[in-house]
Amino acid sequence: MLARPLKWKGIKKMARKTKAEAAATRDSILDAAEKLFAEQGVSRTTLQHIASAAGVTRGAIYWHFLDKGALFNAMFDRAKMPMDEAMQVLDNSRDVRDPLQCLRDDMMTVLRIVKEDEKARRVFEIATLKTEFIDEVDSVRARRRESIGLWQERMEGHLKQAQEKGLLRAGVSTVAAAQGGWIMVDGLIRNWIFEPTMFGLLELGGTVIDTYLNGLRS
CATH class of the missing domain: 1.10.357.10 (Tetracycline Repressor, domain 2)
Structure with missing residues (x-):
């Protein structure tokens, strides 16, 4: 038994x-x-x-x-794009007296993840530089589009807060500024991945982001 x-x-x-x-x-x-x-x-x-x-x-x-x-x-289902990973690690309860500083922190976090996280960097490289978007892998294009959309919404949220606090220069479109900010970060990452010895991603990235934000401040 x-x-x-x-x-x-x-x-x-x-x-x-x-x-x-x-x-x-x-x-x-x-x-x-x-x-x-x-x-x-x-x-x-x-x-x-x-x-x-x-x-x-x-x-x-x-x-x-x-x-x-x-x-x-x-x-891709098991992977995380740098923007996705950044949104998980960033603290939404941060002091928002200066939303533009929060925006800078967010953008620098994406660059830092790309530089330090080999898997996140590899996934970004495959999705942006190493994929021909044929039907069998087109879901990745949709996922990337969704991820970028969520990130731009987050960026625009910081910009709208800055606008409400009078920190944003008059006449600035928060939508255009958010789109431009992402295009800038995306360009930095793409060029650095293509030739890492060309510039320091965090060093030059910080300078470029500061120049961008200074142009938005009132």
Whole structure:
């Protein structure tokens, strides 16, 4: 009578181990894909390249993912763009006596994450520089558009607070200023990723952001 419970315990333990091993294999495939997509682009990376880098067979990839498009989208589902990560770490309860200083902190946080977080930087690089937006990976374009939209809303919120406090120069459009601010940050990141030795991202970024904000102050 005691044998059955012990047998079922063993089966459950094996099932848990198998499930954990499958999850580990899936993660190793996604890790390999992420690195290869960043190094050589999405279109030039084949499933065989990914399988070899992950140390698995192509069959193992197909067991987890329908095709390269499904793998690509799964990689982004688990990843965080620098803007997403910044919004999670920033404290919304900060002192807002100077909303423009809060805006500066936000913009510098994005740059700092790009510089210090290799995974966030790699995801940004793939999404902006290494992807041809064909139908099978077009969901990434939609996600990036949503992420940028949320970030610009946050920036515009700081600018509207500054406007209400009389800190913003007369005639400034908060919508245009928010869009321009993001375009500036996006350009800094793109150029730095393309050639990191060209300039210091935080050093030059801080100078450029200060110049931008000084132009907005009343």
